[in-house]
Amino acid sequence: MAEHSSMDDLRRERRSRPDFDAAEYEAGRAEAILAIELAQAIRELRLELGLTQTQLAERAGLRQPEISRLESGGGTPTIGMLERLAHALEVRFVARFEKFDAA
Numbered sequence: 001m002a003e004h005s006s007m008d009d010l011r012r013e014r015r016s017r018p019d020f021d022a023a024e025y026e027a028g029r030a031e032a033i034l035a036i037e038l039a040q041a042i043r044e045l046r047l048e049l050g051l052t053q054t055q056l057a058e059r060a061g062l063r064q065p066e067i068s069r070l071e072s073g074g075g076t077p078t079i080g081m082l083e084r085l086a087h088a089l090e091v092r093f094v095a096r097f098e099k100f101d102a103a
Contacts, residue, residue, distance in 0.1 A: 032073070035073040035074070035076075036073045038070070038073075038077075039070060039071050039072060039073040042067075042070055042071055042085060042089070043071045045089040045091060046067075046071075046089065049089065049090065053067040053068055053071070054067075056085075056088055056089070059087075059088035060081075060084040060085050060087070060088035061084055062081070062084065062085075066081075070085075079095070082095075
């Protein structure tokens with residue numbers, strides 16, 4: 001693959017390919033954004049409690065590498081894992097669907 005001067009160049013090249021699937025790309029992008037937001041929330045809550053990743057893992061019945069992976073936006077946590085994390089972080093886990101903005 002040719003070198004790219006920026007991520008924008010890489011995105012433009014990807015979108016110009018004949019096999020590019022815009023819907024699939026946007027779905028993947030939305031999923032990545034959610035993973036990053038979840039990762040940030042977990043890390044912020046952990047730090048507010050003054051916990052290490054190991055301490056959080058112990059409280060949640062998980063392993064430290066699982067916490068590390070989640071905090072880096074990797075992996076796909078189960079609802080059960082999110083419930084255990086919420087309990088360990090002393091918060092309530094709430095999942096909901098919201099309507100799109102009518103803009």
